[in-house]
Structures are given as structure tokens and as C-alpha cells.
Amino acid sequence: MKPLVKLITAAVLPALALGCATAKYIDHDGRDSVVNVGQINTQDWIRAADELTQSLLLSGAIQSVAGKPKVLMIGRIKNNTTQHIDTDSLMKKIRVALNKGGRALTTTAVGLDGPEDESSKAVRELRADDEFNQATIPGKGNLVSPDYSLSGKIIQNNARAGRIKQSEFAFQLSLTDLKTGLAVWEEEKLIVKQGSRAAVGW
Amino acid sequence: MRWGCHLGFVLLLAGCASYESQTGSFRGAWNGGSTGQAAQIASREANKRSDSRDAVVWFLEQGAALRAAGQFAASNHAFEQAEKRIAFYDRQAKVRLSREATGLLTNLAALPYEGRGYDRVMLNTYQALNFLQLGQADAALVELRQAHAEQDAEVVRNARRIVAARKSAGKYERAIRGAKLDELQPDIALDYGAFVNPFTDFLHALCLWSLADDGRENALVSLRRIHSTLGGPEFLKDEIKLVDRILGGANHPDLTYVIFETGVAPIRREVRLDVPLFDKNVPYVAAAFPRLERRGRATLAHVAIGEAKREATLICDMDAVIGRDFRTELPAVILRTLAASAAKAAIAKKVREEAGDLGAIAGFLYQAVGAQADLRTWASLPKAFRVCRVETPGDRKLTLLVGPQKSEVMVNTGRVNVVCVKSFAPGAPLKIQQFRLK
Numbered sequence: 008m009k010p011l012v013k014l015i016t017a018a019v020l021p022a023l024a025l026g027c028a029t030a031k032y033i034d035h036d037g038r039d040s041v042v043n044v045g046q047i048n049t050q051d052w053i054r055a056a057d058e059l060t061q062s063l064l065l066s067g068a069i070q071s072v073a074g075k076p077k078v079l080m081i082g083r084i085k086n087n088t089t090q091h092i093d094t095d096s097l098m099k100k101i102r103v104a105l106n107k108g109g110r111a112l113t114t115t116a117v118g119l120d121g122p123e124d125e126s127s128k129a130v131r132e133l134r135a136d137d138e139f140n141q142a143t144i145p146g147k148g149n150l151v152s153p154d155y156s157l158s159g160k161i162i163q164n165n166a167r168a169g170r171i172k173q174s175e176f177a178f179q180l181s182l183t184d185l186k187t188g189l190a191v192w193e194e195e196k197l198i199v200k201q202g203s204r205a206a207v208g209w
Numbered sequence: 210m211r212w213g214c215h216l217g218f219v220l221l222l223a224g225c226a227s228y229e230s231q232t233g234s235f236r237g238a239w240n241g242g243s244t245g246q247a248a249q250i251a252s253r254e255a256n257k258r259s260d261s262r263d264a265v266v267w268f269l270e271q272g273a274a275l276r277a278a279g280q281f282a283a284s285n286h287a288f289e290q291a292e293k294r295i296a297f298y299d300r301q302a303k304v305r306l307s308r309e310a311t312g313l314l315t316n317l318a319a320l321p322y323e324g325r326g327y328d329r330v331m332l333n334t335y336q337a338l339n340f341l342q343l344g345q346a347d348a349a350l351v352e353l354r355q356a357h358a359e360q361d362a363e364v365v366r367n368a369r370r371i372v373a374a375r376k377s378a379g380k381y382e383r384a385i386r387g388a389k390l391d392e393l394q395p396d397i398a399l400d401y402g403a404f405v406n407p408f409t410d411f412l413h414a415l416c417l418w419s420l421a422d423d424g425r426e427n428a429l430v431s432l433r434r435i436h437s438t439l440g441g442p443e444f445l446k447d448e449i450k451l452v453d454r455i456l457g458g459a460n461h462p463d464l465t466y467v468i469f470e471t472g473v474a475p476i477r478r479e480v481r482l483d484v485p486l487f488d489k490n491v492p493y494v495a496a497a498f499p500r501l502e503r504r505g506r507a508t509l510a511h512v513a514i515g516e517a518k519r520e521a522t523l524i525c526d527m528d529a530v531i532g533r534d535f536r537t538e539l540p541a542v543i544l545r546t547l548a549a550s551a552a553k554a555a556i557a558k559k560v561r562e563e564a565g566d567l568g569a570i571a572g573f574l575y576q577a578v579g580a581q582a583d584l585r586t587w588a589s590l591p592k593a594f595r596v597c598r599v600e601t602p603g604d605r606k607l608t609l610l611v612g613p614q615k616s617e618v619m620v621n622t623g624r625v626n627v628v629c630v631k632s633f634a635p636g637a638p639l640k641i642q643q644f645r646l647k
Binding site: 083084085086088089090091092093094095119120123 | 357422423424425426427429430431433434456457458
């Protein structure tokens with residue numbers, strides 16, 4: 008091919024590759040979900056949360072006494088991966104499972120960085136406000152102190168051999184009895200993903 | 210006759226003033242530190258060109274100028290306009306036949322400016338800073354999350370462009386070597402690799418640990434990433450330790466972060482070159498290419514408290530960010546410019562054969578006017594971002610030094626404060642703004 012024709016063809020050819028955008032609903036943990044080797048995908052959060060919750064429930068570390076659920080606070084969940092993640096994707100699922108099972112309730116009034124929900128504090132600040140019926144404002148000593156704290160770490164390790172890339176995500180959780188300071192349950196779940204590096208083209 | 214009409218239309222498309230000449234007065238005001246005047250010029254031009262192919266770049270200039278002039282809400286409005294326009298281009302198919310045809314028959318400057326990767330990241334970063342200045346922390350975090358997503362998308366785009374660049378550069382190595390097109394490559398003192406803008410990540414980290422309700426641990430992810438990208442500066446090592454302690458529940462003294470935006474980013478100049486195509490019909494073409502030109506020298510910045518002086522750490526060299534973008538884009542620019550020049554030469558030859566002398570003149574004009582490099586670039590970006598963290602002194606007084614310039618500031622009360630210092634050309638006054646994070 009002549010260089011001139013070749014040059015013009017190379018510049019215009021990409022125009023022929025016009026594509027149409029499509030969108031569809033899929034099962035969040037089904038086969039059609041996107042899987043990325045270097046990232047934690049939705050299905051990974053679900054799997055890790057399910058397995059950790061099962062382990063916690065089976066361990067018997069949290070037992071409601073006389074049908075009264077224990078109170079849990081969320082401690083620090085360290086993110087030692089290379090990506091920004093929302094650790095609530097993990098913790099919320101565990102909290103929901105414990106709550107539904109009647110084993111534990113989570114306090115939103117206490118947290119390492121301050122309360123998760125400032126409302127408990129805000130409503131108490133109305134004690135001096137005459138505009139509010141004081142009988143409807145919670146009295147002193149009603150907030151419940153937590154029995155346990157749930158803390159953990161998410162770790163990422165990457166390995167590569169030729170075009171094969173592997174990412175390992177370790178989800179580590181500890182349940183600490185706040186009276187004794189002892190970790191009464193600990194668990195680690197691994198998710199390992201492997202894939203070949205995509206050949207990037209134009 | 211038919212050829213004449215077509216050429217006339219194309220000449221209309223191609224024959225507009227270059228961005229370099231369009232922005233002359235704006236850059237003059239900006240470099241001299243006349244932010245009010247620069248904002249006026251940019252606003253006038255942005256309004257005039259709001260539906261044109263240059264709309265995005267003018268909205269970006271307007272946003273930056275209004276921000277420097279202290280008009281934060283208006284600045285965000287301009288950035289939103291740029292963002293909407295960029296989103297509009299993104300919604301269209303990646304490669305458009307009409308776009309490619311226009312580029313082929315005219316030049317790359319005749320195509321819409323769709324915002325480069327680093328533009329998009331900086332746009333969100335400045336919007337975040339504006340929202341912080343306006344006391345709207347949640348809105349700032351939204352912008353920083355968008356900037357983070359843009360950074361990630363740009364890392365992928367960059368990798369793709371680098372591979373494509375290698376392929377296309379290989380194909381046309383002979384033509385590129387013959388015309389010494391390698392000289393268009395900018396020198397990059399620092400190379401952040403595919404990583405886009407460490408300053409944006411730094412600001413995100415700062416806002417995450419000091420402002421966010423959740424995701425605070427992600428601050429450490431960002432800081433570790435910048436620490437490794439920048440070759441492990443001591444300041445970031447300290448910052449990681451400090452943030453780790455704070456996230457573990459430790460108390461911290463009142464802190465002030467001083468962000469220095471110094472100098473002006475590189476601009477693009479046109480270089481006209483004769484390129485051999487080794488084709489018997491069109492043996493060579495005259496083509497215009499962009500070349501990146503740095504402006505000014507790097508300036509050190511310091512924060513002084515009494516006699517003690519601390520140097521600000523270079524967090525982002527914008528020359529490097531823009532240079533890297535330019536470098537990865539260059540092979541595609543060369544390829545498309547050569548294709549456009551060859552197409553124009555072939556058309557001019559045909560016109561000359563069919564319409565004689567008149568055709569020869571029209572063909573010559575068509576080639577001369579049509580050969581124009583795309584010089585559009587966000588000119589009001591800084592040359593560098595430097596950051597210094599100090600414990601806020603009891604009297605809250607800081608002395609800020611940028612090169613030979615000196616200014617004093619009384620820091621607001623608060624646990625974590627940010628002071629933004631903007632310097633322009635040497636001799637121009639420093640612009641100082643501040644806000645409280647916590």
C-alpha cells in the first residue's frame with residue numbers, strides 16, 4: 008500500500024469502529040458481574056461478609072442474655088489495600104445479619120472518630136430549649152454502652168508472573184470484649200483472584 | 210467550481226486565530242497577577258465562545274481566574290459549564306466519523322476541545338477547593354471522589370495511549386525520523402508514570418481524614434500512593450505517621466497546611482516542519498505540530514514562624530503532568546497531522562490539475578491556512594503545587610515566602626486549617642486565601 012493511502016487509512020480507520028452503548032440489569036453476585044483482578048468487586052464483599060458472619064455466629068462469641076441482644080460498636084477497619092474502598096460494604100452486611108438474628112445491636116452513638124450518627128447527641132442538646140416538650144427529650148443515663156467492638160483490617164497482596172496477575176485480599180476481623188479487652192473471636196477470609204493482563208489495543 | 214466551494218468552506222473552518230493569539234491578553238493579565246482583570250477577560254471570552262469548539266478550555270480558564278479573584282461560587286459555575294460540555298462529548302461515540310473527517314480536511318485545532326485527562330482532574334480539584342472555601346464540605350468530598358474516579362480512568366486511558374503510541378510511532382518511524390519529529394518530545398524532569406496528579410490525591414487524603422464521616426482510612430491509601438510515586442519524601446512519611454495516629458484515636462495539635470500554587474503551566478507553540486512521506490504523488494508535506502514550552506523556573510516556597518523556616522515539599526510538578534500527557538498523545542497527533550497534511554496536499558494537487566492557476570492559488574491557500582497546530586491548553590494552571598504543614602503557632606501568625614516574595618497571614622482558629630497561596634510571575638503579588646477544615 009502506498010504510504011499516503013496507508014497514512015490516511017490509519018487515521019480514518021478508527022472511525023469505522025463506531026460502537027453502541029448498552030446497559031442492562033444483572034444479578035449482583037451472578038456470573039455476569041464484572042470481575043477485576045486488582046479490585047474488590049461487589050461479589051467479593053458479599054462473599055467475605057457472608058463467610059465472616061457465619062464464622063462469628065457459629066463461634067458463639069456473641070450470645071444474647073435472656074433474649075437481650077448485646078451491643079456492638081464498630082472500631083477501626085484499616086484499609087491496607089491500594090484502592091479506596093468503602094468498608095461499610097463489609098461491615099453493614101455483618102451488622103444487618105447480627106441484628107436480624109437478634110444476637111447484637113450496633114450503637115451509632117459511639118465511635119472512634121465520634122458517633123456515626125450525631126442525632127443522639129443533638130437531641131440531648133435540646134434539654135435547655137423551652138420550645139421543646141422536655142418530657143419527650145431522653146433523660147440522662149439512657150444511652151447504652153457497647154459490650155463489644157468489631158475492628159479489622161483489609162490487606163492486599165499482588166503477585167505477577169509474566170502476563171498472569173494475581174491479587175489476594177485478606178479480610179481480617181476481631182471482636183473485642185470491652186470489659187476485658189480480650190479478643191473473643193478472630194477470623195480471616197481470603198479472596199484470591201487471578202487473570203491475564205489485558206492486551207491493550209487501539 | 211465545485212472544488213472551489215468545498216475549499217472555501219474548509220478555509221472558513223480552518224482559518225480561525227490560534228488559541229495562543231486568542232489568549233494573549235488573558236495570559237498577560239494572569240501572569241501579572243491581575244486576577245480581577247483576567248477573570249473579566251476569561252468571562253467575556255467564555256460567554257462569547259460558549260457554543261464553540263473552544264468552549265471547554267475557555268470555561269476552564271474562567272473558572273481558574275474567578276477562583277483566584279475570590280469569586281468561588283461563580284468559579285464553580287464556570288467549572289460546571291466545562292464539566293457539562295465534557296460530559297456531552299463523552300456521551301458521544303469515542304470515534305466520530307464527522308470529527309475525523311473534519312480533522313482530516315482541516316486540522317486538529319478545528320475539532321472541539323474535549324478536555325484532557327489532567328484538565329478533568331484539576332477541574333474537580335479546583336471545584337473541591339472552592340466548596341471548601343464556601344464551607345460546603347460534603348460538596349467538596351463529592352468533587353474529590355469525582356477527581357479520584359477521573360484519575361483512575363485517566364490511568365487506564367494513559368496506559369492505552371502509551372501502547373497505541375508505541376504502535377503508531379513504530380509504523381511511521383521512518384517519516385518521524387526523517388523530519389526529526391522526535392524533537393517535539395518534551396523533556397520531563399519528573400515522571401509520575403501513568404499516575405495523574407499527586408496533589409489531587411493529597412487534598413483528597415487531607416479531606417478524608419479531617420472531614421469525612423466514613424472512608425477515612427482511604428486517606429492512608431492515597432498518602433502511601435503519593436509517597437511511593439514521589440520517591441518517598443520525608444514530609445509524606447511524617448504525614449502518613451501522623452494520620453495513622455489520628456485515625457487510631459490520638460489527639461493532634463492545631464495544624465495548618467499551606468498549599469503553594471507557584472508559577473504558570475507550559476503552553477503550546479507551533480512548529481512547522483517539512484515531512485517526507487516517500488510517496489511519488491505527494492513526496493513531502495508541510496505540517497504544523499504543537500511543541501510544549503515551559504514558562505519560568507521552579508520557585509521554592511517556605512513557611513516561617515518567627516525565626517524558624519520550613520520548606521514546602523513539591524507534591525505535584527504540573528510541567529511533568531502536562532508533559533507526560535503531551536508525550537503520550539504526541540504520536541497520535543503526529544499521525545493525524547500527517548494524514549491531514551497529506552490529504553490537503555492531494556486535494557490541492559487535484560484542484561491545480563483541474564482549475565489551472567486559480568486552482569493552484571486556492572490549493573496553496575488551503576494548505577497554508579489549514580496547516581495549524583492545536584495549541585489549546587489550560588494556560589492558567591500553575592507550574593507546581595507545594596505543601597507545608599506546621600503546628601499553628603499561638604499567635605496564629607505565619608510568614609509565607611515564595612522566591613523573593615514575602616507575605617504574612619493570620620490563620621483562622623480551628624484544629625485543621627488550610628492556607629492557599631498563589632504566585633504568578635516574579636514580582637506579581639501573592640494571592641492568599643484560607644479556610645478551616647476542622
